[in-house]
Amino acid sequence: MSFINHWLRPSILAASAYSTPPADGLLKLDAMESPFALADDLSAKYLTHLAKAELNRYPNPNASELQKTLRELMNIPDEFGLLLGNGSDELIQLLALACDSEATILSVEPSFVMYNLVAKSTHLNYVGVNLDADFQLDLPKIQAAIKTHQPKLIFIAYPNNPTGNSFERQSVEKIITATDALVVLDEAYYAYSADSFLADIAKFPNLVVLRTVSKIGFAGLRLGLLIGSKSTISELDKLRLPYNINTLTQISAEFLLQQKDQIDKNAQIILAERKRVFASLNALNNLRAYPSDANFILFKTPNAQGLFDYLKANKILIKNLTNSPKLQNCLRVTIGNYEQNQQFLSAVKTFQKG
Numbered sequence: 001m002s003f004i005n006h007w008l009r010p011s012i013l014a015a016s017a018y019s020t021p022p023a024d025g026l027l028k029l030d031a032m033e034s035p036f037a038l039a040d041d042l043s044a045k046y047l048t049h050l051a052k053a054e055l056n057r058y059p060n061p062n063a064s065e066l067q068k069t070l071r072e073l074m075n076i077p078d079e080f081g082l083l084l085g086n087g088s089d090e091l092i093q094l095l096a097l098a099c100d101s102e103a104t105i106l107s108v109e110p111s112f113v114m115y116n117l118v119a120k121s122t123h124l125n126y127v128g129v130n131l132d133a134d135f136q137l138d139l140p141k142i143q144a145a146i147k148t149h150q151p152k153l154i155f156i157a158y159p160n161n162p163t164g165n166s167f168e169r170q171s172v173e174k175i176i177t178a179t180d181a182l183v184v185l186d187e188a189y190y191a192y193s194a195d196s197f198l199a200d201i202a203k204f205p206n207l208v209v210l211r212t213v214s215k216i217g218f219a220g221l222r223l224g225l226l227i228g229s230k231s232t233i234s235e236l237d238k239l240r241l242p243y244n245i246n247t248l249t250q251i252s253a254e255f256l257l258q259q260k261d262q263i264d265k266n267a268q269i270i271l272a273e274r275k276r277v278f279a280s281l282n283a284l285n286n287l288r289a290y291p292s293d294a295n296f297i298l299f300k301t302p303n304a305q306g307l308f309d310y311l312k313a314n315k316i317l318i319k320n321l322t323n324s325p326k327l328q329n330c331l332r333v334t335i336g337n338y339e340q341n342q343q344f345l346s347a348v349k350t351f352q353k354g
Contacts (some may be wrong), residue, residue: 008132015120018113026317030160032189032296034217035336036266050248055124059247061068066250069257074190074211080201085343088188088212088224089114092155094185094239095226096122099152106151108137110162110326112186115155126152130326135163135290137171143166146179154179157186159193162206162321162332164292166193176204182232186210188296192274201228208232216263218256221249223304269293274335280345284352292321296334304329310351316344 005013021030025081038046060066067082076082085091093349096105098116109128112172129145132138146154159166163249176183185197187209190204198209208228223245223333226233234253257263274292281299289299301307306318308331319332 003114011120011123018117021317023317026312027336028345029334029336029340029344030317030319030332031219032215032294032334033216033219034266034270034295035340036269038256039262042262046252047321049196050251052248053251055247057247059243059245059250061243063245063250066245066254066257069254070157073257073260073263074198076198076227079230079354080227081191081230083226083237085224085226085238085240086244086246086249087222088186088210089118090244091210091224091226092184093122094236095153095182096124097239098236099124103152104149105153105155106142106145106149106181107155108160108323109143110160110324111155112157112161112188124152125149131160131163135160135165137167137175138169139174142175143178146175146181147333151179151181154181154183155186157188158195159189159199159293161188161294162296162298162319162324162327162330164290164294164296164298164332166195166293169195172197173200176200176207179206181206183207184210188212189215191216191263192271192295193293195293198227205229205232211256213253213257217266218253221253221256221301223249223253237332245282269337270335273338273341277333277341277345278336281348284348287348287352296332298327298330298332300330301330302342304331307331307348307351311344314347316347318344 063084070076078247092114101123102125104125104127105115106127107115109130109179116126127145129138129142131276131340156172183206187196190196190211199209201207201209208226210226212224278289281297282286287299287301289297304322308318311318321327321330321332329353335341
C-alpha cells in the first residue's frame, strides 16, 4: 500500500474526482457557459482597466467595491447581507463547514452534483429525494424526509440543473416553513428565469439565495455570491478564508459587471434562442425536449448515446446524462448563439436521417 493510500481518509479514497471532458477544437455546449465573448472595443478598455491591478498587494479583504457592483447588477437590497465566494462551489462548501459533524444535507435528485460531493468531503450525510415523473418536487416525500432526517441544510436549485425547470413556488415555500434547516435556493440561472426568491429573504429567516456570474458571461472569473439576512451572513463570514476573491477577479468583475445593458441584452438573445431550439427539437421524431427556465435544454431521445457520440465526432460537445438515474437516454445542450445552435440542430437532424 502506498503512503497516500495509508494516510488518506477512506471516504476520499472511495470517491471520484470531479471531472470535465476535454473540449479542445469542439463547439462547447456542455457547461452552460455564455456564448458571448467581450466585444473588441470593450476588451481594449478592460485591458486598460486591468493594468490598475496592484498585484504586489493582497486583495481588498471584503471586495467592497465589487459588492456594490453586484448589488446594482442584481438589484440586491441594502438590507440584505452579501458574502462572496470563489465560485458558488466555495460557498456550498462553506455552508457545509458551518454544520455539525455528521449533520445531514438534503436535496432532490436529479440536481446539481456538488451538493452530494461537498457533503461527502465535509463528513456530512447526504439525502436525495427523487423528483416526480415531471421533474417537480415530490412534496410529501420531501416533508417525510425532513421529519425523518432532520437536515441542517436543504439545497434547492431554482431553476434546477440538469432538468432546467423551476419548481412550483408554493411547494418551495412549504419546504422553507416545514423545517429548521437553512434552505439554500441556488439561483445560478436567475437571468433566464421569470421568478426569484431574492425578495423572500425578508420573509423567511432560514432562507438564503445563492447566485453566480458564471452563466451570464463570466465563468472564468469564478465568482459566486450568497445573499441572506445581515445576521446570517455575518456569522457565515467567519468561515470565509481571508482574501478569497483575488485581485484580478475583483478588478475584472468591478469593470465587466457594470455593463448591465449588454448583460441583459445577451440574456434576451439566449431566451429567444432557447424558445427556437426548444421548438426545433420537439419537432423532430422520437425526441422530447423538456421546458427550461435556464440557458440549457434537457432532451430525451432513443439511442442518446449514439447521438452524443455522433455529435462529438462532428466537433460538437454536449452533456451526456444517459448513465444518470432517472435520466436514461437524456442529453443536455447549452443554448449558444444562432450559428452555434444551427450547427447543433443540423447535426441532430442529420443523425436522425441515418
